[in-house]
Amino acid sequence: MRTMMELHQSCSNLREYGSEQCLLSKPDGSSTFVQGDTSILAGVYGPAEVKVSKEIYDRATVEVLIQPKMGLPGVRERAREQCVRETCEAALLLTLHPRSSVTVVLQVIHDDGSLLSCCLNAACMALMDAGLPMSHLFCSVTCAISKEGQIITDPTALQEKESRALLTFAVDSVERTVLMSSTTGSFSVQELQQCIALSKKASEQIFQFYRESVKRRYSKIK
Amino acid sequence: MAAGFKTAEPLEYHRSFLKENCRPDGRELGEFRPTTLNISSVSTADGSALVKIGNTTVICGIKAELTTPPSDAPNRGYIVPNVDLPPLCSSKFRPGPPGEQAQAASQFIADVIESSDLINMEELCIEKSKLCWVLYCDIMCLDYDGNLLDACIIVLLAALKNAQLPEVTINKETDLAEADIQKKQPLKINRLPVGSSFAVFDDSIIIVDPTAEEESLSTALLTVVTDEEDRLCAVHKPGGTSLSGEKLQHCINRAITRNKEISKLVNKVTESMKTAK
Numbered sequence: 001m002r003t004m005m006e007l008h009q010s011c012s013n014l015r016e017y018g019s020e021q022c023l024l025s026k027p028d029g030s031s032t033f034v035q036g037d038t039s040i041l042a043g044v045y046g047p048a049e050v051k052v053s054k055e056i057y058d059r060a061t062v063e064v065l066i067q068p069k070m071g072l073p074g075v076r077e078r079a080r081e082q083c084v085r086e087t088c089e090a091a092l093l094l095t096l097h098p099r100s101s102v103t104v105v106l107q108v109i110h111d112d113g114s115l116l117s118c119c120l121n122a123a124c125m126a127l128m129d130a131g132l133p134m135s136h137l138f139c140s141v142t143c144a145i146s147k148e149g150q151i152i153t154d155p156t157a158l159q160e161k162e163s164r165a166l167l168t169f170a171v172d173s174v175e176r177t178v179l180m181s182s183t184t185g186s187f188s189v190q191e192l193q194q195c196i197a198l199s200k201k202a203s204e205q206i207f208q209f210y211r212e213s214v215k216r217r218y219s220k221i222k
Numbered sequence: 223m224a225a226g227f228k229t230a231e232p233l234e235y236h237r238s239f240l241k242e243n244c245r246p247d248g249r250e251l252g253e254f255r256p257t258t259l260n261i262s263s264v265s266t267a268d269g270s271a272l273v274k275i276g277n278t279t280v281i282c283g284i285k286a287e288l289t290t291p292p293s294d295a296p297n298r299g300y301i302v303p304n305v306d307l308p309p310l311c312s313s314k315f316r317p318g319p320p321g322e323q324a325q326a327a328s329q330f331i332a333d334v335i336e337s338s339d340l341i342n343m344e345e346l347c348i349e350k351s352k353l354c355w356v357l358y359c360d361i362m363c364l365d366y367d368g369n370l371l372d373a374c375i376i377v378l379l380a381a382l383k384n385a386q387l388p389e390v391t392i393n394k395e396t397d398l399a400e401a402d403i404q405k406k407q408p409l410k411i412n413r414l415p416v417g418s419s420f421a422v423f424d425d426s427i428i429i430v431d432p433t434a435e436e437e438s439l440s441t442a443l444l445t446v447v448t449d450e451e452d453r454l455c456a457v458h459k460p461g462g463t464s465l466s467g468e469k470l471q472h473c474i475n476r477a478i479t480r481n482k483e484i485s486k487l488v489n490k491v492t493e494s495m496k497t498a499k
Contacts, residue, residue, distance in 0.1 A: 075325045075328050075329045075332075076329055078322050078325035078326055078329065079325065079326045079329035079330065081322065081326075082322055082323075082326040082460045082461075083460045083461055084461075085461065086442075086460045086461025086462050087460075087461035087462075088461070089461065089462075090441075090442070090461055090462050090463055090464075165337075167457075170461070172464055175464060177464035177465065177466055178459070178464060178465055178470070179459075179461060179462070179463075179464050180459055180460060180461045180462075181444075181457045181458065181459040182458060182459075182460070183337070183454070183456055183457050183458070184333045184336065184337050184456070185336075185337045185455075186337050186338060186339070186449065186453045186454065186455045187453065187454055188452075188453055188454070189452075189454060189471070189474055192454060192457060192474075193467070196467070
């Protein structure tokens with residue numbers, strides 16, 4: 001069952017973003033998330049069987065795989081996988097499925113900046129589509145600080161290359177606090193606080209979008 | 223009796239200490255373990271250092287090799303850090319290809335080197351598009367007791383400060399590189415990035431410099447890297463429970479004081495090497 005591609009024109013500084021759910025037949029949940037030209041396809045399998053060496057006695061084991069557009073996954077992908085995995089572990093109610101595994105597979109379709117943010121957003125939509133129990137939703141926003149000190153949210157690849165610092169934050173939907181932070185480049189404490197405030201503001205739009213797209217999807221089922 | 227309680231209910235055991243604002247090993251919540259630094263221990267490497275933060279022991283060796291610069295940056299050399307977590311350091315790590323923690327740590331160190339502008343890469347270039355230095359930094363953990371990232375940053379900084387590179391000239395006739403091993407130059411280090419790691423317990427209590435047990439029981443981990451001008455080079459929190467704004471600010475302040483302590487230590491050790499010679 002495919003839902004219509006929903007595109008949202010944002011009024012603030014986020015690029016045009018959109019998502020589609022339930023497009024793959026084999027995974028328990030799947031989604032794509034598009035931010036400008038950056039596009040990620042996510043698939044979730046779970047709760048499923050887990051290898052005895054990886055099983056945890058009182059909770060589910062979360063595995064994340066990020067496949068780049070070209071080549072084999074390297075060290076950079078592993079670092080991103082760690083960020084996505086720990087964010088998902090905090091959001092999912094893992095103790096409801098002990099000795100099981102939840103596998104999130106993310107395929108990079110196109111990278112035009114804000115890659116980690118798009119991965120996290122796609123992962124959240126796919127987990128929702130799979131119907132896995134979560135204590136809160138999460139979304140992610142990337143901020144780039146240009147050489148002149150200007151802060152740009154949701155930068156393109158060109159803007160990222162010309163920036164002096166890049167900050168990615170994941171925000172939770174219930175208390176709007178920072179769940180995950182990953183930064184490159186150097187910046188001052190004031191700039192960090194400004195970026196966090198901007199990310200929280202931008203995350204409002206994305207959470208609103210999640211709500212509308214899920215509402216629209218389930219109102220069609222009679 | 224306490225040992226039995228600790229094995230059966232490790233979280234409750236730690237909580238009973240945190241209620242009294244201290245930890246099982248007697249430290250305060252904001253206290254780092256004693257840090258010791260030893261440099262130039264590996265004679266076959268161009269630069270080396272060994273650091274111990276409590277029981278966590280990390281060693282770094284730097285090998286400099288000559289190579290052609292990458293085509294997209296013909297006037298720069300490069301640094302390749304690699305963090306290795308062998309089965310020796312902890313029963314958590316199995317033999318075989320590097321696991322996720324080692325790879326994520328390698329990527330983090332590479333990002334810190336670039337973010338903090340530690341070394342001017344243009345200085346590593348000998349001749350544009352023809353010859354440059356590549357510094358292979360192998361960071362190996364010998365004993366894993368938590369707080370790996372802080373130790374890796376300190377050991378890398380100390381090893382780079384200790385590294386001596388021979389002077390290289392290109393012979394105009396043969397077009398070959400000639401290294402003069404008698405003349406050695408130390409590397410110019412621009413910044414002193416120092417990391418501080420924190421663990422969040424039960425969503426509200428923040429402890430500094432967690433041991434391996436505290437890391438496994440914590441709900442989130444945070445590493446803040448600052449340089450000597452109080453600028454942030456990295457705020458690394460790979461997920462876990464959320465952190466409020468004031469707690470984050472508190473962590474950043476603690477990281478800034480830690481930077482001063484470690485800079486003093488590294489400078490003292492480097493100076494002592496010079497006077498020893």
